[in-house]
Amino acid sequence: MAIQVNRGVIGKEYPPYTVTVERGKIKEFARAIGDLNPFYLDDAVGRASEWGDVVAPPTFATTFRDEAIAAQALRDLGIDISRVLHGEQEFEIHRQMRPGETYLCRSKVIDIYEKSGRTGSMAFVVRETVATDDANEIVATMRHITVVRL
Amino acid sequence: MKYGKVYFEDVVVGAEITSLQKGPIQQIQLTRYAGASGDFNPIHQDDEFAKAAGMGGVFAHGMLTMGFVAQAVTDWAGAGSVRKIGVRFTGLVRLKDTVTCRGRVVDKVAKDGAHTVELEIWAENQRGEKVVTGRATVGLPSRDR
Numbered sequence: 001m002a003i004q005v006n007r008g009v010i011g012k013e014y015p016p017y018t019v020t021v022e023r024g025k026i027k028e029f030a031r032a033i034g035d036l037n038p039f040y041l042d043d044a045v046g047r048a049s050e051w052g053d054v055v056a057p058p059t060f061a062t063t064f065r066d067e068a069i070a071a072q073a074l075r076d077l078g079i080d081i082s083r084v085l086h087g088e089q090e091f092e093i094h095r096q097m098r099p100g101e102t103y104l105c106r107s108k109v110i111d112i113y114e115k116s117g118r119t120g121s122m123a124f125v126v127r128e129t130v131a132t133d134d135a136n137e138i139v140a141t142m143r144h145i146t147v148v149r150l
Numbered sequence: 151m152k153y154g155k156v157y158f159e160d161v162v163v164g165a166e167i168t169s170l171q172k173g174p175i176q177q178i179q180l181t182r183y184a185g186a187s188g189d190f191n192p193i194h195q196d197d198e199f200a201k202a203a204g205m206g207g208v209f210a211h212g213m214l215t216m217g218f219v220a221q222a223v224t225d226w227a228g229a230g231s232v233r234k235i236g237v238r239f240t241g242l243v244r245l246k247d248t249v250t251c252r253g254r255v256v257d258k259v260a261k262d263g264a265h266t267v268e269l270e271i272w273a274e275n276q277r278g279e280k281v282v283t284g285r286a287t288v289g290l291p292s293r294d295r
Contacts (some may be wrong), residue, residue: 032186039229082203086212090236
């Protein structure tokens with residue numbers, strides 16, 4: 001049975017939420033990928049580096065999620081998590097993140113469009129999340145495309 | 151050397167970066183990645199759930215595969231070098247699959263004191279099927295500085 005995606009959420013902005021870059025989380029994330037780069041894992045290497053501390057892997061900002069907003073986004077679309085696949089992902093890294101920093105994340109729905117292919121109909125939900133620092137400078141911009149199997 | 155330093159001047163357009171092989175993918179890595187990333191979608195953990203969802207069984211988080219590709223880029227260009235990285239997920243990575251991450255230089259630009267290199271990046275499974283395709287922009291040190 002085909003399902004419908006609620007296109008009414010195009011343009012919706014979710015309430016801003018804060019995240020803190022944790023040293024241990026950077027290391028846990030790098031190890032989960034199996035990326036043992038000392039610039040992520042070794043505090044001494046980080047201190048001696050041009051950044052003065054460990055840095056995060058390029059995809060680390062994927063950890064900047066808010067459970068309540070993720071659940072709300074699914075409810076807004078009117079779909080179940082079992083219908084969802086990850087279509088595309090982009091990170092723009094404006095500067096390196098530093099352990100201990102806190103960012104404000106703002107997420108919004110940019111577009112929703114549908115396509116039909118050999119595997120059936122799918123809806124594409126385009127979202128953008130922007131993380132800004134205390135000086136209101138953008139640290140990272142994430143663009144996600146979620147695919148919903150209709 | 152695994153974490154080599156690449157200078158902008160030494161980069162040749164059309165050259166491939168050192169490939170990186172990851173896997174075979176095990177369930178424990180998907181569970182570990184769920185914990186590290188916060189993505190607990192049961193489709194990556196629970197085989198029954200994934201089958202009931204019509205996916206034929208569990209498969210890896212796309213973000214894990216993207217993390218592998220990003221590692222191939224930073225192994226070559228250095229940690230902290232990535233300015234932008236974007237991918238499209240074109241195939242599912244299953245348990246026991248191996249993933250080989252590759253990249254090729256498509257452009258290099260020196261402008262306003264910044265030295266950036268544009269890469270075409272992709273990952274393929276053990277059958278040579280592309281599971282991720284995309285682009286990355288990295289900043290590299292220059293010998294002129």
